[in-house]
Amino acid sequence: GIQVEQSPPDLILQEGANSTLRCNFSDSVNNLQWFHQNPWGQLINLFYIPSGTKQNGRLSATTVATERYSLLYISSSQTTDSGVYFCAVEDDKIIFGKGTRLHILP
């Protein structure tokens, strides 16, 4: 099956910093989503981005399907950005990566 690898596994940043999270996948996929799981366990849909670039406020994402990777950019980090960021891809089922744990220090 498709392998999904996210990097880095952990990231600690000062409030206001920018960050880039990466998702590599081993084969062609039908779609790709980025999720944020907050410290309370809620899983929030950030982007549905099988290809191209999207932006939503301080967050943006780019997927280069031909090269099998996606990037999530977070600018001007806030403490509320803390949590785990998951990338999930679909071929015949949905496969999640192990996530990047982000901790924003005040």
Next chain:
Amino acid sequence: DTGVSQNPRHKITKRGQNVTFRCDPISEHNRLYWYRQTLGQGPEFRPYVQNEAPLETSRLHSDRFSAERPKGSFSTLEIQRTEQGDSAMYLCASSLSPRGTVEQPQHFGDGTRLSIL
């Protein structure tokens, strides 16, 4: 609020007991999925996917796990003869997937946390 709703939020039970969870998807969504998430891991897709047809009763079985979606509305996930390893967060997600198009984004509920004593 028209998001995905799950209940109960927490369930504590003794090993060997049966448990049932409920998921109410976003009303216009025709697909519903169950996931299991353990500590430090991403959600794992479980083969309890529900049929998209709104008028069918969909029932899937996998070992001790079974899921139903009567008439394409809410779904229930039942775990029989619970084991210690069943302790996890059980998440439900729904999506709208019109026929002939690519799967649309999945929206998740807040989950049911199961603890087996």
